Amino acid sequence: MDQTKQIVIAHYTLPPVVGGVENTLKPLAEVFTRNGYLVNLIAGEGMIEGPNLQTSIIPDLNPDNPHILNMQRVLRIGSLPESYEVRLQTIQKKIEMTIGNINNVIIHNIMTMPINLTLTEAFWNYIQKFPQKKFYLWTHDLAWQMDEYQQILYDKPPWSLLKTPLENVVYITVSETRRRQLSELMGIPRRRIVVVPNVFKYQDFFRFDGSTDLLVQHMSIFNRFPIILIPARLIPRKNLEESIRVIAALQETFPHILAIITGKTNDHNDRPSDYAESLMQLARQHKIAENILFLSEMMKSLNIAPDKNRLIVRDLYFLCHMVLLLSLDEGFGLPILEAGSLRVPLAVSQIPVFKEIVGDGALFLRLDEDAEKNAAKIRQYFTDNPPATAKLFGRIFENYNWDTLWEAHLKKLFAE
Secondary structure: OOHHHEEEEEOOOOOOOOOHHHHHHHHHHHHHHHOOOEEEEEEOOOOOOOOOEEEEEOHHHOOOOHHHHHHHHHHOOOOOOOOHHHHHHHHHHHHHHHHOOOOEEEEEOOOOOHHHHHHHHHHHHHHHHOOOOEEEEEEOOOHHHOHHHHHHOOOOOOHHHHHOOOOOEEEEEOOHHHHHHHHHHHOOOHHHEEEOOOOOOHHHHOOOOHHHHHHHHHHOHHHOOOEEEEOOOOOHHHOHHHHHHHHHHHHOOOOOOEEEEOOOOEOOOOOEOHHHHHHHHHHHHOOOHHHEEEHHHHHHHOOOOHHHHHHHHHHHHHHOOEEEEOOOOOOOOHHHHHHHHOOOOEEEEOOHHHHHHHOOOOEEEOOOOOHHHHHHHHHHHHHOOOOHHHHHHHHHHHHOOHHHHHHHHHHHHOOO
């Protein structure tokens, strides 16, 4: 593989070791692999597995390694242990052997935290020795800016390395706040520091089924807003025609809207039923075929077994911005309980049973009004005065996911 498409990601430890940075490393590595990289993760403990992912363990990277613990006890009082230089040379040689001829190296937190100072100096020397490589110093925390570390920091090497700038590196911080602090601490211009915010992987956080993960990748779901979930069977009393007309009206304001109809589309011959065909045709007539996703058709195209439908629908509740139910008649309405239990906004028809279950906990739409008027009520919900929680969800969903992170930050940064 081309060397420019290989990358090293280094940290003290990897999952299953618990830690905030550890939580970001697997999805970070995966976003690189999805974009054509072979990733080598270097750490003192843990393991991340997957296609084009490789883990290399160097025990001395782990702050809980007995050798490192003993050295850190002496370092905490401002002295260098007798074995410091030997251990430093050993770690540095292992780093050199492990990285080899890979030219892109991400180092997480090691260069600004005193958790393993021998490792900090080893990487410092390595960076100086190989100026032709590209180093990305990913900074989550700054010990010299944190009160809890002031008693164990000393204004001499190796402690001073944590606040001394390096020339041939790209500094990355996880927030504007950290960028300001790093700029002040090291006396470097803010323009030299790139902000790449922390994000998290929805699929892992909510323990999505693997089939949902596959669907998410194919739907470009994080580029869509709003995502409207329509958890309904494809039968006339579910009034899906009106739902499609409402989506068509909303599409003028929200061109990237995505409505997901979860019901089974095929008949006994495993072909789309007449009703399903009529709904698909209606979507085409309104020129929103790209905005309406029939879940069972997508599952079929991705060779996902039909019995996964229920698991996927459960996961989609976590991803959607609203549940839409415009039924003409219902005996109850289980999706209302599902959406309500997850605090997902509801827009429902004004049929008696929905009023009975929901009370005043939903946006009610009248079936005797045209689609544009009902769409206007939904539009108002999303644009005029949405609850603060809905605003936050939208902000997180749009900006703090791994696909957005790649397009907005990493793609350009690692193409340089």
